[in-house]
Amino acid sequence: MLDDWDGMGQRITASGTTLLKDVPVLPDQVIPLAQWYQRRNYIGASAQLIHCAIDIDIGIDIDIDIGIGLAALDDAVEWSRSGARPVRESGVDQARNDPYILHTVGDLAAAIHGAEALVEKAALTVDLAARTQLQGVLKGEELDALLARSSIAVAEAKIASTRAALHVCERLYEVGGAATTQSRYNFDRHWRNARTHTTHDAVAYKYKAIGDYLVNGNYPPIAFTY
Numbered sequence: 001m002l003d004d005w006d007g008m009g010q011r012i013t014a015s016g017t018t019l020l021k022d023v024p025v026l027p028d029q030v031i032p033l034a035q036w037y038q039r040r041n042y043i044g045a046s047a048q049l050i051h052c053a054i055d056i057d058i059g060i061d062i063d064i065d066i067g068i069g070l071a072a073l074d075d076a077v078e079w080s081r082s083g084a085r086p087v088r089e090s091g092v093d094q095a096r097n098d099p100y101i102l103h104t105v106g107d108l109a110a111a112i113h114g115a116e117a118l119v120e121k122a123a124l125t126v127d128l129a130a131r132t133q134l135q136g137v138l139k140g141e142e143l144d145a146l147l148a149r150s151s152i153a154v155a156e157a158k159i160a161s162t163r164a165a166l167h168v169c170e171r172l173y174e175v176g177g178a179a180t181t182q183s184r185y186n187f188d189r190h191w192r193n194a195r196t197h198t199t200h201d202a203v204a205y206k207y208k209a210i211g212d213y214l215v216n217g218n219y220p221p222i223a224f225t226y
Contacts, residue, residue, distance in 0.1 A: 001014070001016060001017075001018050001019075002016045002017040002018070002019065003016050004016045004017050007196045008192050008195070008196055009189070009191075009192035009193040009194070009195055009196030009197065010193055010196045010197055011189075036222075036224070037222060037223070038222075039222070040143075040144045040147045040148065040219070040222050041133065041147065041222070042126055042129045042130040042133055042147060042150060043224065044151065044222075044223055044224045044225060044226045045122075045126045045129070045147075045150045045151045045153075045154040045226065046126055046130065047224050048154045048155075048158055048201070048224075048225065048226065049119070049122060049123055049126055049154055049157070051158065051161075051197070051200065051201065052115075052119045052122070052154070052157045052158050052161040053067065053119060054067065054068065054197060055067065055068055055069060055115075055161040055162060055164070055165040055194065055197060055198060056068070056069040056070060056112055056115045056116050056119060056161045056164055056165055067112075067116075068165050068169065068190055068193050068194045068197065069111075069112040069115070069161070069164050069165040069168045069169065069190075069194070070112060070116075071190060072108075072165075072168045072169045072172050072187075072190040072191075072194075073105075073108050073109060073112050073168055075172060075187055075190070076104075076105055076108055076168070076171075076172045076175045077105060079172075079175055079176045079180060080095060080096050080101050080102075080105055080175050080176070081096050083176055083179065083180070084096075084098075084101060084175060084176040084177070084179070085177075085179070086098055087100075095176075101175055104171060104174050104175055105175060107171065108167070108168045108171055108172070111163075111164040111167050111168055112164045112165070112168050114160065114164065115157070115160040115161045115163070115164035115165075118156060118157040118160045118161070119157045119160075119161060121153065121157070122150070122153040122154045122156065122157040125149060125150040125153040125154075126150045126153070126154060128146070128150070129146050129147050129149070129150035132146055133147065144219065148213065148219040148220065151209075151219075151220045151226040152209065152210055152213050152220065154226070155206040155209050155210050155220065155226065156206075156210060158201065158203065158206050159203055159206050159207065159210075162198040162203050165194040165197075165198060166191070166194050166195065166198060168190075169190040169191035169193075169194045169195075170191060172187060172190065172191075173187070201225050205225075209221075209226065
């Protein structure tokens with residue numbers, strides 16, 4: 001594994017180059033990817049769901065896994081309680097009582113938790129589509145319609161998780177002002193991670209796919225991005 005990933009974010013991910021030499025691979029260990037491009041399936045939606053979760057969800061105590069947006073919200077809440085100083089004209093003796101700081105934290109929470117709900121809803125849709133396809137419950141157009149709906153649900157969740165993660169990571173600084181920009185707190189890692197990770201897929205095409213599905217009844221492309 002070569003640590004040659006030089007993006008501004010995702011510094012702790014396995015995004016570098018992996019070199020394999022003299023590694024035996026058995027035939028049953030080879031995953032034929034071509035089949036997933038030939039017929040509609042649940043794989044793309046499942047993959048996109050993982051990206052949504054990295055942006056806003058999951059409760060593991062590592063920054064990139066806990067959900068970039070939720071980690072930023074946690075830092076905003078903690079800074080409001082113990083790090084921020086009240087603005088002189090606010091008339092309060094503690095930042096935690098400043099109505100504008102409370103308003104900002106409320107805004108961050110509503111944004112990220114709203115996206116979280118959409119991701120959870122999409123996950124249930126993908127789970128149903130995957131079980132239906134794997135168990136052979138539906139076939140033909142009925143199955144395609146269910147798979148397409150799951151892809152659209154994930155596209156909506158991806159838009160929401162992208163926007164919410166970036167919003168929370170940016171507005172975090174409004175909770176504590178200039179002090180939050182000090183490198184010792186490393187709060188900028190949230191925005192760098194979110195900005196880098198959310199560029200992996202073109203969100204503009206998610207909007208287009210959703211609109212085309214609702215207005216014209218066209219299904220999204222068969223790809224790992226849907």
